[in-house]
Amino acid sequence: MLIAADRIWTGGALAQGMAVQLDASGAGIAALRPLGADTPDLRVALLMPGCTDLQVNGGGGVLFNADPTPAGLRAIAEAHLRLGTAAILPTVITDAPEVLEAAAEAVIAGDAPGIAGIHIEGPHIAPERRGTHEARFIRPLDARTMAVLARLRGARVPVLLTLAPELADPALLRQAAGLGVVISAGHSMADAAQTRAALAGGVTMFTHLYNAMPQMTSRAPGIVAAAILSDAWCGMIADGIHVAPEMLALAMAARPVEERCFLISDAMPSVGGAAQFSLYGMQIRVQDGALVNPQGALAGAHVDLLESMRRLMAMTGTPLARAIAMVTDLPRRAMRLPPLEIAPGMATRDLLALDEAQAIVRW
Incomplete structure (x- = not known):
């Protein structure tokens, strides 16, 4: 053909x-x-090439935290493949240590096409910026998580770890970076100085820029301004709900290195699945295109990555070539993955x- x-x-x-x-x-x-x-x-x-999404909590009615198994991974990957995403980092969010360990073993044991590694988002985050993450599971970066990271990297699994760097032991951060873990700052209360120190200490990425972090002001630039002005990678949600189009455009225009912004979906089980699901025992539902918990707070995103690309172009006027790069080549480069080339x-x-x-x- x-x-x-x-x-x-x-x-x-x-x-x-x-x-x-x-x-x-x-x-x-x-x-x-x-x-x-x-x-x-x-x-x-x-x-x-099909999109590469570094933050996929679920899809096809399956939440990775609730089904951290090879079968769960296959269902999530297949749901996103139908929507144009060829490679994902299944994302396990803040939960009991046993859930994280099961998720790691599922990725190591699984052979589902399209699983490019794992994203561990929490539990080592700032309680004040936890979003919909469950507070009772939050804890400092510790030996138990370090053992999971070592297990994954020993199996040659690419790992993305989101944490609040201001709360992490710098020695453990350096150890994780030494294992080849990509460390991303997110769900954080870091100020600008703390953020710059984290960048010097092993952080190379920021998770869903603007969301779950203090917003910059004229006298308190904070983590957002420090991220934008750095040469680190910044993932962004472009569903038109999590971040205003003007703020997406501002971040993209202000980067000292243009090709350091990429898109993530932050997709939940409703993407390719039913319009509601359970998270920490709460019912999460789609309301006016947004996923909300019973308190009305955002709980992940109801969007896939190809649709995010479409919305980015429509909302900000981003040229097609740049938008394609932001859902294909750039996230892979940020994760040190080989390019997915039409060849x-x-x-x-x-x-x-x-x-x-x-x-x-x-x-």
Whole structure:
């Protein structure tokens, strides 16, 4: 099968006049080449790698915390694949140590396509900025978590750890970084000076910029301003609910290194699943496009990463090339993952075909 596209994302840029030849099985790419005078079997507006999402709490009705098993991982990954995301970091949020340990073992044991590692978000966070995370499980970074990190890295699993750096033992931070863990500051009360110290001590990323952290003011720049002015990676939620479009655009425009912002979904089980689910025994429901707990507070996001890309462009005028990079190449670079390239040998499950409205085209 020969698929031609008006534009193809390859080598970090949009190319024209190209086509993809699938192999005889249809399961892989045999060639990426100029279309020339050939007549394609299918023509689409855009071919790009499937998205890579570094923060996926759930999908398809499954919450990773509630089902930290290989089967749960497969269900979550398959739900997001149907929506255009080829690779995810399943995210285990603040919970009992046993849940974290089970989640780690599920990722190590699982063989589900699309599982690119694990994101541990909490429990080592600031209680004042816990959001919907359960307060009773919050604790300092400790030997038990360090053992989980060592176990994961010993199994060569990429690990993203979100914590409040101002509350973490600097020696443990350095130890985690030495294991190859990507450390992200989030759910934090850090001021600007504490944030700069954390960056010097091993933090290389910020989790859902603006959310679950104090907001910057003229005399208190805080973690937000320090993050924006750093050369660290910043993940952002672009559902139009968590962050105002103007603030997304401001962060992107103010970065000293342009290509250090990427999108995450913060997706919950309602993405590709039912409109309500249970979290810590509370019923979380979709209300006007937002996920809220019984108190009306946000509890994750009801959006997938491809839809986030669409909304980013619509809300901020971000050019297509930059938006594609923010859901493909850049999150992978932030996690030190190899690029997912449209090239011979790529599995077609990882190839995303879109029409002019960025809707998925099936073949």
